[in-house]
Amino acid sequence: MSAKVLPLLRQRREELATLDSQKFSWQKLTEWHSRTRPLIGQYFPSELDHFDEFIKPELSKVDQAVRAANDNIPMNAKEKLLAYVDALIELVNAPNALG
Numbered sequence: 001m002s003a004k005v006l007p008l009l010r011q012r013r014e015e016l017a018t019l020d021s022q023k024f025s026w027q028k029l030t031e032w033h034s035r036t037r038p039l040i041g042q043y044f045p046s047e048l049d050h051f052d053e054f055i056k057p058e059l060s061k062v063d064q065a066v067r068a069a070n071d072n073i074p075m076n077a078k079e080k081l082l083a084y085v086d087a088l089i090e091l092v093n094a095p096n097a098l099g
Helices: 002-017 026-043 045-052 061-069 072-093
Strands: none
Touching: 002 026, 002 072, 026 045, 026 072, 045 072
């Protein structure tokens, strides 16, 4: 499995890392999450709930306004997701990795 998933994880990590910090938003983060979720579900099904926690709970209209006004919140979520994907890459690279 590592031969298949590792380049995909690295590609998704690079996509997230290079999202324009000047125009970064929850929308961009959730779009990345939506594109990456099937990959996590296919190769790391037991991690899917944990992966979703970075985006949950669904934002209410009040939360959206507050978060839109605070650019640090989506950037913090981005940094946590980067660390999470890095951990998955390390897991795949580890000896005796997942098969």
